[in-house]
Amino acid sequence: MSQTGAALQTYNHELVKCIEELCSKRDELHKQIIEEEEEKRKLQNDIRSLTERLAKVNESLSKKMAARNEYDNTIRETEAAYMKILESSQTLLNVVKKSANTIGGKSSTPAPPAR
Template sequence: MAQQAAVLQGCNNEVVRCLEDLCLRRDELARQIRRDEEERERLRRDVRALGERLERVSGSLARKAEARDELDKILAETDAAYVKILDSFRALLSVLKQEAGALSKTAVLESNVT
């Protein structure tokens, strides 16, 4: 009977060691789970913040692109108007040169007549 008690005590000790080992494993897994949950929550906050930032940047880009397009339109219209002004100046210069030439010829002719 003493031998059976010793075997029983040995089995009991082994069961206790196995239970302690399982408890240690469970505690380690619980720590890992808490750490992973904290990281998951941090990543969710980061994703949310990045999503908000992406929306702000996208809105800003859209407004800036619209402003650029408007400036491109204004520049094109201004350039076209400037070309028309240059053409008008050239035409005016040509007319002035012709009139000046005609006046010079008239002045020369009148000075030759006297």
């Protein structure tokens, strides 16, 4: 019976040792879970913060692109109007030159002799 008692005591000792190892592994795993949950929380906060920043940048970009399009339209319209002014100025210059030549041609021709 002492052999059975010794075996039982050995089994008991090994069982306690196994339970302690399991508890130790569980505690380590629990520590890792807590660390990863903290990392997850930080990442979720970062994602939320970055999402908010992205929304603000998108809104700002949208406003700036609309303003740039307005500038483009104003520039295009102004250039077109300026080209019309240039064309009108050139036409006016040509008319004035032609009139000046016509007027100048009449006054530089000698007057017909008097009879």
